Amino acid sequence: MGSNTLHVLKGIDFKVEEGELVAIMGSSGSGKSTLLNIVGMLDLLDEGQYTLDDVVIKDLDETKAARYRNKFLGFIFQSFNLINYKNALENVSLPLYYQGIKRKERQEVALSYLERVGLKDWATHLPSELSGGQKQRVAIARAMAARPKVLLADEPTGALDTTTSYEVMDLIQKINEEGKTILVVTHEEDIAKMCKRIVRLKDGVIVEDKKVNQVLASKYV
Amino acid sequence: MFSLDRWQEIFQTIAKNKLRTFLSGFTVALGIFIFIILFGFGNGLKNTFKEEFLQDATNTLRIFPGKTSKPYKGFKSKKRIEFKNSDLEDIKLNFPFYLQYITPRITRYAVSSYKNESNNYPTQGVAPSHQYFEKTIMMRGRYLNQNDIKNKTKNVVIGRLVALDLFKQEDPLGKYISLSGVAFKVIGIFQDEGGDNEERILFIPYTTRQLLEKSNDKIDQILVSYKPELGIYISEIFEKKLRLFLKNKKSIDPTDSKGIRIRNVGEAAKDNEQFSSVLQYIVTFVGLGTLIAGIIGISNIMVFVVKERTKELGVRKALGATPRSVIAMILQESIFITTLSGSIGMIIAILILNNMGDTLDKFFIRDPYVDISTAIFSTCILIIFGAIAGYIPAKRAASIKPIVALRDE
Numbered sequence: 001m002g003s004n005t006l007h008v009l010k011g012i013d014f015k016v017e018e019g020e021l022v023a024i025m026g027s028s029g030s031g032k033s034t035l036l037n038i039v040g041m042l043d044l045l046d047e048g049q050y051t052l053d054d055v056v057i058k059d060l061d062e063t064k065a066a067r068y069r070n071k072f073l074g075f076i077f078q079s080f081n082l083i084n085y086k087n088a089l090e091n092v093s094l095p096l097y098y099q100g101i102k103r104k105e106r107q108e109v110a111l112s113y114l115e116r117v118g119l120k121d122w123a124t125h126l127p128s129e130l131s132g133g134q135k136q137r138v139a140i141a142r143a144m145a146a147r148p149k150v151l152l153a154d155e156p157t158g159a160l161d162t163t164t165s166y167e168v169m170d171l172i173q174k175i176n177e178e179g180k181t182i183l184v185v186t187h188e189e190d191i192a193k194m195c196k197r198i199v200r201l202k203d204g205v206i207v208e209d210k211k212v213n214q215v216l217a218s219k220y221v
Numbered sequence: 222m223f224s225l226d227r228w229q230e231i232f233q234t235i236a237k238n239k240l241r242t243f244l245s246g247f248t249v250a251l252g253i254f255i256f257i258i259l260f261g262f263g264n265g266l267k268n269t270f271k272e273e274f275l276q277d278a279t280n281t282l283r284i285f286p287g288k289t290s291k292p293y294k295g296f297k298s299k300k301r302i303e304f305k306n307s308d309l310e311d312i313k314l315n316f317p318f319y320l321q322y323i324t325p326r327i328t329r330y331a332v333s334s335y336k337n338e339s340n341n342y343p344t345q346g347v348a349p350s351h352q353y354f355e356k357t358i359m360m361r362g363r364y365l366n367q368n369d370i371k372n373k374t375k376n377v378v379i380g381r382l383v384a385l386d387l388f389k390q391e392d393p394l395g396k397y398i399s400l401s402g403v404a405f406k407v408i409g410i411f412q413d414e415g416g417d418n419e420e421r422i423l424f425i426p427y428t429t430r431q432l433l434e435k436s437n438d439k440i441d442q443i444l445v446s447y448k449p450e451l452g453i454y455i456s457e458i459f460e461k462k463l464r465l466f467l468k469n470k471k472s473i474d475p476t477d478s479k480g481i482r483i484r485n486v487g488e489a490a491k492d493n494e495q496f497s498s499v500l501q502y503i504v505t506f507v508g509l510g511t512l513i514a515g516i517i518g519i520s521n522i523m524v525f526v527v528k529e530r531t532k533e534l535g536v537r538k539a540l541g542a543t544p545r546s547v548i549a550m551i552l553q554e555s556i557f558i559t560t561l562s563g564s565i566g567m568i569i570a571i572l573i574l575n576n577m578g579d580t581l582d583k584f585f586i587r588d589p590y591v592d593i594s595t596a597i598f599s600t601c602i603l604i605i606f607g608a609i610a611g612y613i614p615a616k617r618a619a620s621i622k623p624i625v626a627l628r629d630e
Contacts (some may be wrong), residue, residue, distance in 0.1 A: 017489065037624050040539075042539065042622060042623050042624040043622065043624050062538075062543070062544045062619070062620065063543045063544060066538060066541050066542060066543040066544070067541065067543070069538075069539060069540070069541050070540065070541020071541070074601070075539050075540070080298065081532070081535075081536045081537075081539070081627060083533050083537075085233075085234070085237035085538060086233070086237070086240060094540050095540040095541055097230065098537075098540055098541035098542050098546070099541065102226075103226060103229065106376065142540070146540070146541065173322075219575070
């Protein structure tokens, strides 16, 4: 929040095709979260250009950013960021509320996404009544409910144990198989290997960008 | 503006955050409650004040004889001045333009008894017009009349509490009571709104009192009322002329401030009214202070609420909430809570005030009340300032980048 500016990203040039599952790796301070925030329009870029689905993202004020986020992007956070006083169904329907969809339709759509992440029976439970893995699955359902073009996952398994992590990655892989573009920020090698492409960042520049043979998470589950 | 969806969202937030809702609602309700109660008490104080000090006719001059302090026209100083019946006639003759009513008043304490009950009461020897000065209200029977004065009758008009003290359940009308050993016939019972002491008085014709005192024609005190349409300023001229006239008649040095005292009740009433408006200022000031305290209270709570919700607001923004919708949500919620709880506080306070009546009479608070427009106005003020107080932190929260809001603690 101070007046000191810090150049975190020092020239990043990369392109993600539709349907890709990209892992962004790097040690802390490498700029991977900053990159994700810019892609997610949670943060602004100083210079350069960012094009999403042929739309040049520029001159973002908060209102515009909010609309783009709502329309194009779904977020999955390390700490889930579910609203604690809303139950699973209400959390999932929240982005639909901001799209202006009617209540009844919201609930139907939300319930169908909860079903897809296997939590239909938990729809009326509060986040505090769910396990870590269940919370993350609710968060994933929420991210998908708005039918975004891109899913952005910031350390989605960072707060989960290994088994649960693989379950969540299994879900992410399945969503990707259905054609959704997904970016996963992680510093765990095994998680990264479950993606189709790994981009490694160091000190704000890309040091490696390669396609990998995806390890299926379902093997471990 | 009305959107069922948004209201549902707000009701859910309210229902799921009961403590927060209760705290902010309670602050507002308490603020408005205290304000209205205080304001009502202030009005009650004013009521008492008015009744205590302003219940008698105010267009009245009370004239008291005294002792001179300067020698004049061959009389040495410290001469005792006395009024006589002829003074009444002279005043009537000389001031027809100003004069409305005139009555003498001779006050004597007398042991009054009926059967086995007796008590010491003030008796006032007066003329019939005295009824006007004290605003005496006849409950039964009649007041003294000119016939009583002329014939020096032994008739007496007794106060409500005298009747209660001496006669208990009996009907006093037509009965005889003894005043210092002389029998008087009770011809009327009166009440007076000036309090208990004003209802423990007996009125007899002043001429009868003079008859009992060796047929003299001395008067203690003269009450004069001027025509009310003349107003307070003309009354001061009247007062000046009257004083000069009496000093001249009684051979008092015109520059002597003693000798004759005239008390202009109207002027005193004016002072009292000023005091009463000062009282109103104090009440208003205290009330405003309470309101400001309420506003500060609600501001603090709004800051706290927004702080507590920072992360939630960040999540909402990440999910597509515009800054506008974030501000609108917080404001709508706070206005809803302040309006509801403000109204509740207001209604409870008004109900309590209305049911209080004379229960706080001991503390000089009589019939406390607050007029509805003041109550509603102050409630609105609190709501508006509550909204402003909520807007500032809400705007700040809405402009925080979601990434900052979402950062783990």
